[in-house]
Every structure is written in C-alpha cells, then in structure tokens.
Amino acid sequence: MPSDKSVDLRSDTVTKPGAAMRSEMAEAEVGDDVFGEDPTVNALEARAAELLGKEMAVFFPSGTQSNLSAILTHCQRGDEMLVGDHYHSFHDEAGGASALGGVAYSTLPVQEDGSLDRDHITAAVRSDDPHYPRTRLLCLENTTSGRAVPTAQLSAAAETAREFGLRVHLDGARLFNAAAELKETAACIASVADTVSVCLSKGLGAPAGTILAGRGEFEYAVRRNRKILGGGMRQAGVIAAAGLYALNNNITRLAEDHGRAARLADELSALPQGSLAELSQATNMVFVTPHESDLEPLHRFLARRGVMIGNRRPTMRIVFHLGITDEGVTEAANAFREFFENDHSTSAQ
Numbered sequence: 001m002p003s004d005k006s007v008d009l010r011s012d013t014v015t016k017p018g019a020a021m022r023s024e025m026a027e028a029e030v031g032d033d034v035f036g037e038d039p040t041v042n043a044l045e046a047r048a049a050e051l052l053g054k055e056m057a058v059f060f061p062s063g064t065q066s067n068l069s070a071i072l073t074h075c076q077r078g079d080e081m082l083v084g085d086h087y088h089s090f091h092d093e094a095g096g097a098s099a100l101g102g103v104a105y106s107t108l109p110v111q112e113d114g115s116l117d118r119d120h121i122t123a124a125v126r127s128d129d130p131h132y133p134r135t136r137l138l139c140l141e142n143t144t145s146g147r148a149v150p151t152a153q154l155s156a157a158a159e160t161a162r163e164f165g166l167r168v169h170l171d172g173a174r175l176f177n178a179a180a181e182l183k184e185t186a187a188c189i190a191s192v193a194d195t196v197s198v199c200l201s202k203g204l205g206a207p208a209g210t211i212l213a214g215r216g217e218f219e220y221a222v223r224r225n226r227k228i229l230g231g232g233m234r235q236a237g238v239i240a241a242a243g244l245y246a247l248n249n250n251i252t253r254l255a256e257d258h259g260r261a262a263r264l265a266d267e268l269s270a271l272p273q274g275s276l277a278e279l280s281q282a283t284n285m286v287f288v289t290p291h292e293s294d295l296e297p298l299h300r301f302l303a304r305r306g307v308m309i310g311n312r313r314p315t316m317r318i319v320f321h322l323g324i325t326d327e328g329v330t331e332a333a334n335a336f337r338e339f340f341e342n343d344h345s346t347s348a349q
C-alpha cells in the first residue's frame, strides 16, 4: 500500500476521486440502468457519444469487458481478428476473445509508430476457403505503449482492413491522451473505427468505467453482449457521475501530465553520462531501462524513497496522472539523481 506521501507512478489507474467528483457521485440521480432508466448513465452515454463523434455510446464496468463486447459484436465463433502483438486486447485481456467468443487471434508486429503495417494486414487476411477461419476484424490501439499513433497511419491500417470487408475496432483506452498529443479531436481519431473503447478510469480519474462508442446499428448487439458478460449494472449512475465529471473536467488537464512526464525525462537525461541504458517519453509515460546490475537496487532505492514504479522489467514504465504534482516530479527526479550520483549504482561513472 502506498503511504500518503508516496509518489505513485505505477499506473494512471491508481487515481482516486477528489472531493468535487465524489460530491457529483453522492448527488447523482439514479435508476435501473438495465431498464435504461438511470438518467446519469444516460447523460454520460450521450456526452461520450458526442465527444467521440459516434451515434451511440454504452457504459461498461471495465475496458476489458468493453473490448470483448466489441469483439463479440463484430465476430462469430470460428472467426479471426487481426491485432498488434503487444496490444492490450491480445496481450492483457486473459484471452477473452477465444475463451468466451471462440474467436482466434492473428497477431501482427506493432510498428515503431505504434500502428500496424498495411502489407502485414493484407498478407494476414485469409481468402475464402473452407480450411481457414474467416478474418472479420482489425483491432487497433491508441495510445499504445504511451505513443500517440499518427492518425494517417491509423487510418491507412483501417482503410486496408475495409478493402477486405473487415470491421475496425479501436482500443482507445487512452484516446484523449492521444488527442492531446496530436492536437486533434478524439472524434477525429475515433472516426477511423466502427467502434471505439475509451477508459474513464485511467488519466481521466474516474474510479471505474469505460465507454464503448460506435455506429448506431451496433448498439443492440453491444448492450446484449454486455449483458452476456455480466456487465449490466443497476443504479450505475453513482459511478457514471464520476465518468461524466471526468469528461467535463479532466480532459484538458491531460496535457499537464504529458508536460510532467516530459520534465522528468528531461531531468533524467541530465543524469551522469551512461547512468541509463535507455530513456524515452511519450504522452504521460516515461520509459527507463537501467543497466541490468542496477535494476533491483534502483527499484529498492526508489521504493524506500516513496517513489513507486511498477515491476515491469527490464524497462521501467513511469506513468503520470492527476495525482502527481510538480513536487512529485521533483521528488522522483531527485531520487534517481541520488541513486546515480551517490554511488548506489554499480555501472555509472
């Protein structure tokens, strides 16, 4: 458990609702959302559809369930989806598409800019042959490993998929981070896809919830699949109020998180020469690869200093969010500096 004083950089999922968000939650008007009668859920869905430029939006408990519901909407049992080999919907969702949907994953290598290559997509689409599964869906991701994928690339991948009659789903868990970085609207980015999933529970700061938005014709199937997956909630307005607050108040501030990530990267780039094997920054994330012999001592040192970083190895992922202040950046930078300047490291100098 992090103490009150720790700087928790493990993920942007660790954000906690503040007083203003909690007050919206406490005062939310509610009804039975399975009957379509929760006014706060309805208001959130309408607002999200508007921001994402889609005809419909449906509130989900989690991004994993939202992605799976989209996959089940686009694919039948025995179908196949194309997906980046380290995209969340393949790598981090417990194989749900195949476990529950009978859908096969066909993975493509993620390109340097985070997109999928047109030629790889073309080569992966199966011809109509009784030996083969039917390729039905292309699943994209933005941001991916923190990178905001250029919209031209995302759009080229989607267009290629459409030439073969595939549907396109965009896992935009951090879509608003991509929009802030690219200085485009979320709706413009989302327009490449038939359905788009956006998490309210990450940098936007809501305690739970994800939106699945898309063309109106998918709404019935999306809601039905949510029900199949156990995601029909009742007086969900209490949670939706937090999401609505997040959409109305926490989108424009995402650029501050990107600014703080850039500042930390800047400070780390000024560490004694050779301290780190690799360092990069993208949107709200900083990636640090220490030399092998420093890995465990550095993690322990940072933890003792109250700077919490997730346990990915060998590259550490440092994630900024609304719980991190300018002082937090300074504390994190100072902790790194102390480690490398005060001889805790075995490989620097």
Ligand SMILES: *Cc1c(COP(=O)(O)O)cnc(C)c1O
Pocket (backbone or CB within 6 Å): 062, 063, 064, 065, 067, 088, 089, 141, 143, 171, 173, 174, 199, 201, 210
């Ligand atoms: C967090 C995340 C999700 C959804 O995760 P949940 O924890 O199920 O809400 C989906 N895709 C990406 C890229 C994510 O980062």
